[in-house]
Amino acid sequence: MTCTEFLARLDDLIDDSVTPEMRAELNAHLRRCGHCEVILNTTRKTIEIYRSHEIYELPAGLRDRLHAAIMARCKKGC
């Protein structure tokens, strides 16, 4: 397997949607390719960092304003 072929399967590997045979082939490539191992690990880490850090927090007061807007709309005709 070449690095290009490995990269084409990177997402499937990360998302755990590969057959056991394909996983074995991908792992065999990883054992002899340090670059692809770095790409796999750092891509996984990229996703994990974005998933675990709330970079846009709900502004204070927005929830209450939204609630008030829904109640107002409701009084008009729900």
Next chain:
Amino acid sequence: MAAIQPIAGELEPHPDVALVERARAGDVSAYDSLVRKYDRQIFRIAQHVTQNREDAEDAMQDAFLKAYEKLDQFQGNSKFYTWLVRIAVNESLMRLRKRRTGKMVSIDEDVETEEGSVPRDLADWAPDPEQNFNQAELGEILRKTIRGLPQGFRIVFVLRDVEGLSTEETAETLGLSIPAVKSRLLRARLQLRERLSRYFRRKKGAEK
């Protein structure tokens, strides 16, 4: 009114199904529960699309109001959350278009770029690299980095990887094919990885 059917293949109906039923019957507190459950996610999505706080606040509010008004049209063959996300993405894109009058705004833009398709930065990262920055610095790095992605890649990455929609749900929400979602997701992940490497790479001489 037809009852909402549980999603095919799931043994238990999703807890939202009961809340949607109650909201449809006029119980505002049930809708309030749905709002409180999803307001953080919907705000984040709106902010990622619009890149503007005021627009994101308006898009979020209008998305929840619109969803409330359209509850009768919700078929129940998709999850309430993905239906809501679709409304929020549309509201957000509408505001983005208004702000960028004359400029084409579409989730299809910039898809031809090859940047990041071939990884160039092959340096390994420091262990727990985010710990080298304080929360404010890290937040700025993450915001700056994701803002630099082409719009069509950014939305796919946010829905799929940050908000946890499946590939199929992301495709349905954005009106894209599954191969298009997959191709954008791979390039979004690789571009973000490449850009974050600047901050997170292991320093030369650092202990392994």
